[in-house]
Amino acid sequence: MKKLLGENRRNALLNLLRKANGPLKGTELAKHTNVSRQVIVNDMNLLKARNEPILATSQGYIYIQQDDSIQTFERKIVCLHTPQQAEDEMITLVDCGVTLKNVIVEHPVYGEITASIMVSNRFDVANFIEHIKETNASLLSDLTDGTHLHVISATSIEQLDHAEQKLREKGYLIEG
Structure with a gap:
């Protein structure tokens, strides 16, 4: 070639x-x-x-193919959980019809660090978690003792509300 x-x-x-x-x-x-x-x-x-x-x-x-005919809503949420609970957090979100777009942590030297995740279903979550395990990589939230932000998106506000409620029930959501 x-x-x-x-x-x-x-x-x-x-x-x-x-x-x-x-x-x-x-x-x-x-x-x-x-x-x-x-x-x-x-x-x-x-x-x-x-x-x-x-x-x-x-x-x-x-x-990223933008389909302007489909309206999407985004929300930034603050979460706290152990590394062992990361997969459950992600599954909880995607099971509510939400796309987990990224993770954001506040680093004392670099400031805000954002990394793309882009998982929308259980298959994506399984691949993400498997990749973490294969590479023996740390989660970004390890830098902040588990505290992190996510931008989540969905086709309705109700899906975002439902996802937040499920995270709240599991104790993963931090609210002000």
């Missing part, structure tokens, strides 16, 4: 991401374009700098 260069490669990457039915890993994209994974990382950063709606998740890169 011929190595794709510069702008041609970035256009090919955009086309692959737009057509994909799910996340694409950097290694997959590297094989398809016959370059290294690091070149893909650089390309994704260049594309994001051009305001392409690309999201890097633990499952791979996603091109």
